[in-house]
Amino acid sequence: MHYSLIQELQDAISNESTGRRIVALRKITDLFLEHGNRLTPEQVNIFDNLLLGFIRDVEAEDLAELAQQLATVPFAPSAVIRRLAIHCDRAVATPVLTVSERLSNEDLLEVATTRGQGHLLAIAGRFALDTVLTDAIIELGDREVRRRVAGNPGASFTRGGLVRLVAASKGDPLLAEKVGLRGDLPNKLLRELLDNATSAVHIRLVNKAPTQLRAEIQKHVDDISRQIKRDAERPRDLRSAVDLVKRLVERRELTENRLADFATDRQYEAIIATLAAMTSSPIALIEPLMRVHRHDGLITACRAADLSWETTQAVILSRLMSSSDVDVGQLRRKYEEMSFSSAKRALLIWREQVFRPRKAG
Template identity: 65%
Template structure:
């Protein structure tokens, strides 16, 4: 090392008064940034020890500043990087966890299993993540972590991890889209994902997928559409659904959540029987509302059952292959404008008309 560099370092070490600790830390850091790429292992280790001795009493702002300076360096001192990565403050740990090439898989696993979602989210943004660390992220991470992992092509994901992502994508359109576009997703799991998501996701996947994957997606979506059409065309036997609803009523288990579950699983007969029970309307009145193209009658029945919009939306979507987001928003606004009392009155009028005998001829 050059003489003036050694002299500067000696000056910093000899002047380590508490009131100059931050200034000394910055001085040592700047010296390391200026010369670190040319230092040998022993010299970097010396800086490692020296920086560690300074940061013990530093506040979060100082550590965040240090983290930002060292995070992306391939020659950064490893003990300092481990200390910063494990800091409970994500502002300190985040840059290092996302960018540092110095941290090993073991270092990342230690942080992943001992810190919270912010730290997991930072790790999931790394340009490359080995399978063990990725599996820990999937096992421990919440929605945001799963989404970032699914969209990270540099993350190596095992089959078990992909299974978890596919299962978690049910009800999460963004996760479904990111998972469905992964090049390492096996065809069987792609089919399962397509089975679990709505038509709007099918359209987005086909729009964004490469041509080879697009053909596979379209073929399976066509299969889903054909199966749905056949189900819609076959005669509906509501007896078993009515018996199920009667049992649920007896056990006080017929709830809005149960109706939402039926709708999510596209169990049309159970949806019809449940709506009839919740509104007090006869099944032959509710059944056509599930079949006709217009949605206003079904929206009225859902409001008469005093359902939340989220449940009503699931009921509407249970009978169609797909629906544009703009149309869903229009239906939401229409649903908000229907009052419970007006829906009950409309249903009562329909019941009277339904019960009125038709004139011959």
């Protein structure tokens, strides 16, 4: 029976009717799935060649159906699987790229280096990935691809790959969280990641990490907190920051987005110089606001600079270890209750009080 059906399907290959070819493709696929686990390698090759002949001119929708059927089959015809894996349509390639055991590392590397981000995303989610593949994925992948491979517990990385992931995680909190939770991340790279991560990432990592890793993360976070406190309290040489801000003003590049970047990077001197320029205030008036424990003065300065709440929050958190150190909701209410005009008046009053000439005694 099997050979008579195979003969029938071979005859259908040359048939011009697309409908009949699709029906024939489904028949041979069903036959293979039913009996394939009992076939010899030579018999599997027969099916492989037959299916290759059918899929040459079949629409992507029907190939996607075939890929779904064969992706999890451990004895699937390897040539067909490779053909589906390199298909330019993601719907066809993704099922086999994600789970098929019939793809070698060489097959996957070929796809990774010749196809687009959708194919890389599928490979990044495989159950197991060796270091050659992860290096290629990190090098070629976009943000979504890097996030997936970083969160893949079955992926192995070279130190160079982990270094690139840590560098890419700066400014990408979700990637930072996924990389920070990896048990294979060397201690030095973990500290570097935490140094560049936001306080919100610190909190999520401490909450999500397994016990042993949590203790290590908490230790680094505590060290960072102490360092931030020392940085906030030490005397500062603001000349370079003032010169930078002057140049940005001259080029009309001193924007709220630039200040937000300074805050994210915890560039205290640049934050102080920028707030002073944006509020037309002396450095000596703004600098103490970054040092004191209360946040009201800093909120006032940010309001007087006409900053959004998001940027104001970033400025406040730039001098803290964690957002848990403050009641963000209460601070936002204070920000929203304060008008731009009242904040400007408050700064003028403070300026008069601080710089009022003392009467001779």
